[in-house]
Amino acid sequence: MNPYAFLAIAIISEVFGSSMLKVSNGFRRFFPSIGVVIGMGLAFYCLSISLITIPLGTAYAIWSGIGTALTALVGVIIYKESFNLKKFLGLALIIGGVIILKLAAGYSQ
Incomplete structure (x- = not known):
């Protein structure tokens, strides 16, 4: 499987886990708390698999940048947070930074 596919799964899982933190009520609600553990566990597992091939700085920049942007969008769309x-x-600067890091990694390989 493509390492960027593992990275994409890691990002989606992390966004899911972070979103479940909002509804877990400080880990007082059982099922959202399980969602946090599963989402974050899968995120770190898939991130570690992607790191076999993708350079650490590139993978982490993509994971954290896109994860941050998507989590912010979930907050706006699902939880009706202000935008x-x-x-x-x-968010535009984060995404721009991720793109620049990806382009830089492509030139160094």
Whole structure:
């Protein structure tokens, strides 16, 4: 399986686990708490598999950057959190940074 597929699974799993943190009520609710453990466990497992091939800095930048952006979008769409110009600019800078790091990694290989 492609290492970037494992990285994508890691990102989606981490976003799921982070989203479950919101509804776990400080780990007081059983099923959302199980969702956190499963999501984060799968995220770190898949991230570790992707690191066999993808350089650490590149993989972590993509994982954390896209994960942050998607988690913020989940907050806005599902949890009705506010979205303003500053949040948009911050997310755009994160995504831009991930793209630049990916391009830089492509030139060094």
